[in-house]
Amino acid sequence: MEINQGKVLNTKFTPDSLQYKPSDKNYLAVGSYELDAEAQTKAGQLTIYNLKEEPSIENSFNIEKGALDLKWISDKCVIMATGTGKCEMVDIINDTSKNLQLSDGLCLSIDNSPETYYLSDSKGYLYLIDAKTFTSSSQVKGCDYEAWTIHSDIKDANIFYSGGDDCKFKMWDKRSMTQCFSKTFDMGICSVASHKSIENLVAFGSYNEVIYFWDKRVKKILNEINVGGGVWRLNWHEEFPSILSTAAMHGGCKILKYAAKPEILCSYKHHESMVYGIDINYNVVASCSFYDRSLQLWTVPENLIKESKDAVVT
Numbered sequence: 001m002e003i004n005q006g007k008v009l010n011t012k013f014t015p016d017s018l019q020y021k022p023s024d025k026n027y028l029a030v031g032s033y034e035l036d037a038e039a040q041t042k043a044g045q046l047t048i049y050n051l052k053e054e055p056s057i058e059n060s061f062n063i064e065k066g067a068l069d070l071k072w073i074s075d076k077c078v079i080m081a082t083g084t085g086k087c088e089m090v091d092i093i094n095d096t097s098k099n100l101q102l103s104d105g106l107c108l109s110i111d112n113s114p115e116t117y118y119l120s121d122s123k124g125y126l127y128l129i130d131a132k133t134f135t136s137s138s139q140v141k142g143c144d145y146e147a148w149t150i151h152s153d154i155k156d157a158n159i160f161y162s163g164g165d166d167c168k169f170k171m172w173d174k175r176s177m178t179q180c181f182s183k184t185f186d187m188g189i190c191s192v193a194s195h196k197s198i199e200n201l202v203a204f205g206s207y208n209e210v211i212y213f214w215d216k217r218v219k220k221i222l223n224e225i226n227v228g229g230g231v232w233r234l235n236w237h238e239e240f241p242s243i244l245s246t247a248a249m250h251g252g253c254k255i256l257k258y259a260a261k262p263e264i265l266c267s268y269k270h271h272e273s274m275v276y277g278i279d280i281n282y283n284v285v286a287s288c289s290f291y292d293r294s295l296q297l298w299t300v301p302e303n304l305i306k307e308s309k310d311a312v313v314t
Contacts, residue, residue, distance in 0.1 A: 001266040007297045011294070013044050013293065015288035016290060017030070018030045018288050019070060020279050020281050030295060031047075031066075031068065033065075045061060046063055046092075047060045049295075065083030068080075068081050068109070069107075073089075078090050079112060082099070084107075085106060087100045087110065105122035108120050108122055108147060109147070112152065113157055114131065116137070117131055120149065124164060126139065126140050126150055126172070142162045145165035146164055148164055151192035155199045161202065162192075163190055169214075171216065191204060200217040201216075205234055209228055209251065211234065212224045223258075228252075229248030240308055243305060244256040249274045255304070271294060272291075275288070284297060
C-alpha cells in the first residue's frame with residue numbers, strides 16, 4: 001500500500017535526523033547538517049517543532065558545523081553528534097548548551113542509556129560518555145572506515161552495537177570495550193535497533209537495502225527483508241511491538257510488520273531526495289529528506305497498525 005502525501009514543511013538546512021519527544025509527542029526535534037561545497041563551510045540547526053495544531057517552529061538553535069544525529073535525554077535536553085566532532089547538549093528551556101570534544105572528524109551517530117551516551121565518528125571510533133559527569137569514559141577503534149551507527153542494547157546495559165562502512169556489524173561488551181561478535185556483509189551497515197520487549201531481537205540495516213533480524217543469544221539471523229533502499233534508520237514502535245519504521249534513503253519510507261515472515265505494510269514515496277530521518281507516534285509518521293530540505297508528517301491507516309498487534313513476534 002502506498003500512503004498519500006502528508007503535510008510538507010521546508011527546513012532552513014538539509015535535515016538528517018529527527019525524534020518525537022518521548023514524554024510529549026506534540027514536540028519534534030529535527031537536526032540538520034549542510035555542506036556548502038563551493039565555500040567549503042558547514043552549518044546546521046537543532047529545530048524544535050510544536051505539532052499541537054498547525055506545525056510551527058517552537059525554537060531553533062544554531063549548531064556549529066551541523067548536527068548529524070540527535071536524541072532526547074529528558075523533557076528539556078537534546079544531545080547531538082555534530083560536524084565538529086563533539087557531543088553537544090542543548091537545554092531547550094533555558095537556552096543553554098555544553099559540549100565535549102571527542103574527535104577531529106565528524107561525529108555521525110548518537111544513542112543514550114540512563115548511564116551512558118554513545119557516539120561514533122567518521123574515522124571509525126566509538127565513544128562512551130558518562131551521562132552524570134558528561135566526561136569521556138571509553139573509546140575504541142570500532143570500524144576500518146566510517147562508523148555510521150552506534151546503538152545501546154535496550155535490555156542489556158552492558159551491550160552495544162556498531163555498524164560501519166567496512167561492512168561489519170559488531171556487538172560489544174561495554175565493560176571491557178571488546179567485541180562479542182562480528183559479521184561482514186556485502187555493503188556497509190548503517191542502522192541498528194534492539195527490541196524493548198523481545199529480549200534477544202535486534203534489527204539492523206545495510207546499504208544493500210536489506211533489514212536483518214538477528215538473535216543476539218544464538219548470534220543467528222532469523223529473518224531478512226529487502227526494502228528497496230539503503231536502510232539508514234530503524235525504529236521499533238513503542239506501543240505495537242511488531243511495527244518497525246525505516247528511512248530507506250532513495251527508497252523512501254517503509255512501515256514493516258515483523259512476524260514469522262516480515263512484510264512491508266505500506267510505503268511513503270513523496271520525498272524527492274534521500275530520506276535519512278524517521279519516527280512514528282501511534283500512526284503519525286515524521287520523516288525528513290536531505291537535499292530537498294523537506295520535513296513531512298503523514299498518517300498510516302489505523303487499521304494497519306492495530307491489526308499488527310496480534311502478529312507473531314517471537
